């Protein structure tokens with residue numbers, strides 16, 4: 244992967260939309276790399292299949308998850324944490340593909356977070372009706388690093404609030420290829436995903452897949 248991913252794709256001009264201080268929506272940013280991303284995703288899923296984890300409170304999440312990278316986000320009755328080992332296989336999570344890393348690092352730089360080096364990529368799979376309630380991403384050790392979130396497949400309504408749970412979230416429709424980066428002053432802002440509407444995506448089928456890149460350790 245070259246240093247500038249868009250070097251070879253001169254027709255791509257991703258648009259940017261400011262969401263809050265430190266938060267930006269890069270529309271269509273990952274679209275040129277969709278085939279490479281999907282191929283890499285298939286390999287990850289073959290080794291670390293999606294599974295619906297349980298919250299510490301005992302509820303099964305509607306979103307199915309897996310990870311790649313040296314750290315993976317897991318939840319079970321004992322709590323939320325990052326773990327280098329997939330609890331289902333007993334093996335390390337699949338390596339983070341170089342394409343994933345390059346897209347995440349470049350999107351972060353585009354958003355003002357040059358030098359971002361993700362060690363974790365949580366992969367979320369939403370089928371129609373699946374949702375993610377408002378939460379903060381706070382299981383990472385270093386909040387100086389942003390979160391880089393890549394949307395693939397069916398569009399979803401992303402809810403982006405503020406520092407307090409009660410802050411009314413703004414709604415953003417995220418489409419296939421869109422990337423949201425949040426960090427700095429908005430690193431700990433509450434966010435979530437509204438129940439996924441049914442549909443069929445030409446490349447991804449009847450689902451939405453979201454990749455969130457994090458610096459966990």
Ligand SMILES: O=C(O)CCC(=O)C(=O)O
Pocket residue numbers: 365367375380392401434435436453455
């Ligand atoms: O699916 C999304 O767009 C957001 C996912 C998310 O917030 C998370 O995995 O922590």
Ligand SMILES: [Fe+2]
Pocket residue numbers: 378379380434
């Ligand atoms: Fe999150």
